[in-house]
Amino acid sequence: MKITVVGTGYVGLVSGVCFSDFGHEVICVDKSAEKIEQLSKGQVPIYEPGLEDVLARNAAAGRLKFSTDLVSAVDGADAVFIAVGTPTRRGDGHADLRYVMAAAEEIGRALTGYTVVVTKSTVPVGTNRKVAEVIRAAVPGARFDIAANPEFLREGAAIEDFMKPDRVVVGVESEKAKAVMAAIYRPLYLRDFPIVYTGLETAEMIKYAANAFLATKISFINEIAALCERAGADVKGVAKGIGLDGRIGSKFLHAGPGYGGSCFPKDTSALARIGQEYGVPQRITETVIAVNDAVRRRMVDKILDLCEGKVAGRKIAVLGVTFKPETDDMREAPSLTIVPALIGARAKVHVVDPHGRREGEALLPGVVWEEDAYTAAQDAEAVVILTEWNQFRALDLKRLAGSMAVPRMADLRNIYDRETVLAAGFTAWDGVGRG
Known part of the structure; x- marks a missing residue:
């Protein structure tokens, strides 16, 4: 052909x-x-x-x-x-x-x-x-x-x-x-x-329905994560417990800083507009969008709370800025909300990402780009994990903590657990939905 x-x-x-x-x-x-x-x-x-x-x-x-x-x-x-x-x-x-x-x-x-x-x-x-x-x-x-x-x-x-x-x-x-x-x-x-x-219309709808459903799972588990933090539960255990139910499935049940990328944000928005045009409001999808926006703001608050409410003049290391690992795509990435908020609070933000710099330099003005996590964390007062690249999953935590001015970690992808991080010399750790 x-x-x-x-x-x-x-x-x-x-x-x-x-x-x-x-x-x-x-x-x-x-x-x-x-x-x-x-x-x-x-x-x-x-x-x-x-x-x-x-x-x-x-x-x-x-x-x-x-x-x-x-x-x-x-x-x-x-x-x-x-x-x-x-x-x-x-x-x-x-x-x-x-x-x-x-x-x-x-x-x-x-x-x-x-x-x-x-x-x-x-x-x-x-x-x-x-x-x-x-x-x-x-x-x-x-x-x-x-x-x-x-x-x-x-x-x-x-x-x-x-x-x-x-x-x-x-x-x-x-x-x-x-x-x-x-x-x-x-x-x-x-x-x-x-x-x-x-038919044509069915094929068109399948695409939007699929992405909206997956985005719904992400926003759902992120809301559960916020409740887990208040109630003393662990969202990773909750996700495993419900994900083993074949009717639910384990995929897209990883709590974090919200969805981004080229598809979910624009497709949920488009589906909501389609529903309005046809007089059939997509209330669940509209709520999913609102929840995702709120999750990003909540991540900023978590970082500020970790730093006792003040980041002005402090060096913050951010690991990962692309919306997910194994891509250089920055479209609608959580970092585009979180990093500017930190800069707006007058933090000194140092960033490392294996493939995000090409797009990120224009999208994240005011940050300092580093070549690796250890350089980014040198003399920092907090390290924030935003994208779960493999190279951030196997960090030498003792080395990382030893190089920081104040060893604190905001693990927004739940890569590590509290006990491991604190045992390596960190004085504070916060994840998403970890009680």
């Missing part, structure tokens, strides 16, 4: 590279000449484990190419995937569909034969029909079908998620489009990975 992917952001690049690894002929298109030049040289502009190796392998085999020329890339394609950004629109919480619709119009004008136009971007219910309208308006005689194919990729594990998915969701309305999509995903079908065929 010949596949064109429009947009080389996180979703588009991972999808295009993995489709080529299925054996398809893939062209990834982007308006940024600089990005296309970089990718053509085998240089990946994002940090995603394994992506660079898979890209290099398929580029060398001639199955994967990059271009700024959408017209030639679409010519003769069996399927064109729209994988451009749908950020939250300023002011109203809606998904911004400008880039999707612009791509749809360009694709429509470039079609030369029957093609399945597939929306990979996360879009509100009804968007795929609007995409079809845009294409028909641009080229009334165009021969095409629309398909909805939402992504479910975890940053830091995207290659594995694409190659070994829990499920593939495909929204189609014609047997011809279904046949094309079945051919594209045949390598997964042959290995018995579930492929769920639905």
Whole structure:
């Protein structure tokens, strides 16, 4: 199959590279000449484990190419995937569909034969029909079908998620489009990975419902964590006790500083707006958003309380600023709330993150970037663990405590336990929901 992917952001690049690894002929298109030049040289502009190796392998085999020329890339394609950004629109919480619709119009004008136009971007219910309208308006005689194919990729594990998915969701309305999509995903079908065929609106809703549900689990356990702190319970034990129930499951029950990233914040916001538009308010999702915002503010208070209410003029070491480990993504990261609050309280914040500096330097003005945790903690009066990178899971706690002016730890990812930290020489420790 010949596949064109429009947009080389996180979703588009991972999808295009993995489709080529299925054996398809893939062209990834982007308006940024600089990005296309970089990718053509085998240089990946994002940090995603394994992506660079898979890209290099398929580029060398001639199955994967990059271009700024959408017209030639679409010519003769069996399927064109729209994988451009749908950020939250300023002011109203809606998904911004400008880039999707612009791509749809360009694709429509470039079609030369029957093609399945597939929306990979996360879009509100009804968007795929609007995409079809845009294409028909641009080229009334165009021969095409629309398909909805939402992504479910975890940053830091995207290659594995694409190659070994829990499920593939495909929204189609014609047997011809279904046949094309079945051919594209045949390598997964042959290995018995579930492929769920639905209508367009159902596929669109599945994506939002899935992310909202996962965000709900995170906000739920964070509220339970706050109650555990008051009641003297341990949220880790609570999470284990309820997670072993097969009806609940253990994933996304880790208390911490709240969810972030490219999906949960914008998708919960968009779902809440969709509910309002249809006159069916999504009260649980609206509450999840409010709880997540409150959790971040509560984390700031925990750090201040640990420092006896005063951080002005004090050095605070922050370990990790990306929204999760194994990614360089800073979008909606808890650090973007917590670190500025500390700086606003006139703390001297020193930061270390294995891959967060490239984006973080612009997003976190006023911090000092360090190369490792021990340098960051030197003479500090508190160390704050914000992202659970592996290198922060095995710190030499005695060395860390010995280098600090006042050895205190705010472990906002519950990596360590109180007894271990205090035995290593720390004078104070606070986790999330640990009684």
